[in-house]
Amino acid sequence: MVAAFLEAAEQIRRSSTYAASKRSIELIAETLRLELSPFHVKVLSIVTGAITTRGQTYFGDFKLPHDSLYEPIEQTIAARARGEDGVSRGDLVQYCRAVVADITAGKTGKVWLGNNAGSTQFCTSYLPVSVMVRFSIVLS
Numbered sequence: 001m002v003a004a005f006l007e008a009a010e011q012i013r014r015s016s017t018y019a020a021s022k023r024s025i026e027l028i029a030e031t032l033r034l035e036l037s038p039f040h041v042k043v044l045s046i047v048t049g050a051i052t053t054r055g056q057t058y059f060g061d062f063k064l065p066h067d068s069l070y071e072p073i074e075q076t077i078a079a080r081a082r083g084e085d086g087v088s089r090g091d092l093v094q095y096c097r098a099v100v101a102d103i104t105a106g107k108t109g110k111v112w113l114g115n116n117a118g119s120t121q122f123c124t125s126y127l128p129v130s131v132m133v134r135f136s137i138v139l140s
Helices: 004-009 017-039 073-082 092-104 116-124 129-139
Strands: 043-048 111-112
Touching: 017 043, 017 111, 043 092, 043 116, 092 111, 111 116
Parallel strands: 043 111
Antiparallel strands: none
């Protein structure tokens, strides 16, 4: 869950399920990389930062159910889904080219691509969780 702390701090602090799923995928990829290496199978895990996608155009009529626990932050969620949350996003074509380049170069392990990916990598690698938690409280 540490891997998503910075993103959660930038946007919505109520993202435990999202953070847990991201971390689970990272662990699965790393385990597969280790288990399959004797068979010369390469596994590449790509940690993606903020990217502009066409998917962000389909949330114009976003609406939560009237009894949702998230109703107090509905506008924040809708803005984030539409990409209108103030986060700088990278170009999708450039991101795709970088992914293809890493795959064709035969990279393995974990690579960080997209806007804010480098700062997230630094923070999750070198900052204690307590600092990131305090940071997320200040931003909220």
